[in-house]
Amino acid sequence: MDKGHLGGGGGGGGLLALDASPRQLGFLNLLSPAPFLRNMEADDGGGGGRGRRSIEVDFFSDEKKNMKKSRASAGADADDQKDQASAAGLAIKKEDLTINLLSGNNTRRDRSMVVDDDGASRADEDSNGRNTGELAAMQAELSRMNDENQRLRGMLTQVNNSYHALQMHLVTLMQQRTQMPPAQPQQPPTHEEGKNESAIVPRQFLGLGPSGASAEVAEEPSNSSTEVGSPRRSSSNGNEDPERGDNPDGPSTAGWLPGRGMTQQQQLGAAAKGHDQQAQEATMRKARVSVRARSEAPIIADGCQWRKYGQKMAKGNPCPRAYYRCTMATGCPVRKQVQRCAEDRTILITTYEGTHNHPLPPAAMAMASTTSAAASMLLSGSMPSADGAGLMSSNFLARTVLPCSSSMATISASAPFPTVTLDLTHAPPGAPNAMPLNVARPHAPGQFHVPMPGGGMAPAFAMPPQMLYNQSKFSGLQMSSDSVDAGQFAQPRQPMGLPGQLSDSVSAAAAAITADPNFTVALAAAISSIMAGQHAAGNSNANNNNTTKNNVTTTSNNTTSNNTNSETQ
DNA sequence: CGTTTTTGACCCGCGC
């Protein structure tokens, strides 16, 4: 019954000993001109665990941790939207906001106030009734402003939050539409609710399920369905066998386990759930988005937390392929596999699969929605084979997603799964970027350089978040314009009104929508991180350890790998 | 003590 015994085991990670010094490099890179999408070793992606000492390339900078901390220390006081909101994402935003505010009007007053205050004591002695009065008044005003400030912050947070939620929702919807025949159109929209949705949506998202709202319960099944692919093996304990169809729920108790066998049979019950979903999910699952980038680091920091659950020698190349799964939420179906390119070991290929079922920090959003958008486009674009549509969409996508990078997107039909590949490895000099501003600056090979709209980072700092937002939007539009009708994208711009009906255009629009904001977010993150970096530099987290074993997988030896089935059976 | 990594065993689809 059991799967047979336990495997072998054990591990060994002890080898980590070999640290290299790449860290330094990382820092250097950090400092280098191209801040966004820069290589950065740091960032321990994950949290806890044994330090993953690794250098990571950080596409979408994420130092959420730092951010959080700093924010907290800053005295964020209340603002507890907690969860959803709290996610680093907002944190970052907040940070920005805060910064701006400070630099703006308040600051001066603040400072002056403070100064006065200090001086006050002395002044007091001198006895200035008037001053005192003024002081009081100012204080009052100050507090009022603070108040307001906070309130605004809160609002912003909320808005931001719901925006993201909507965004995700949209993607989901789009996918659903694509998949479903005309028939039952209206379901999804149901939960718009507007306000609260922020909390709900994300979860539901995961479920994708119609009923989603009820979340927990619904989720389970759906979730399992999500896993779709995996259920098969649910072997773990004999339970599963019987499962096929029964046991609706043993409820949630078991709930969240990732499905896999985990002793839960129920999951299959989910199967019943409905073909659509299943089908849809299946498709989703199939769609893959892979990103090729140059990186010394063993993995790319995309803002999510990943747990490695497997490693295998790939057939065609000496480098092993590692499998990771998202651990930000318990049931998150997202997986990714990382592998080094055989010919050029400096190229790291990261393949994402699935959609997150939980809110993400902005840093993660960037990558996540990029991939999800890519996936949807891929799926919606009818089969990849169709060059016309396929290519176009891919190009569009590439441009949308990483406007400034010279990335190229390609869709391969050959693979078992439809796959979109974003290639960030070439750095064509004269790249035809959407933004003419491109600073032609010699960059390190392989780094994408992201020309800021302003022509450099510096100016960007000064800009308030909104400016950034607009700009990014702008750039997005511009890009999109050349391949598709810009008009369509214009609509989505309104944060709220989502017309979307046409499947294709919708998907395109969705892509645009999702992509743009992300870009923004990424920028914001990058900027704020940099800013933070100034004082926080020393901070432990800042760039964390990445010791790195520089060489990728030292595992080379692993004889093991090829084993496949060699053994029993 | 909770997490994450390591790693051999499993599972399963597919081609022959």
Next chain:
DNA sequence: GCGCGGGTCAAAAACG
């Protein structure tokens, strides 16, 4: 039906 190969599971070890 067998075997290959891609993925996944999960015990045990490594970390913090």
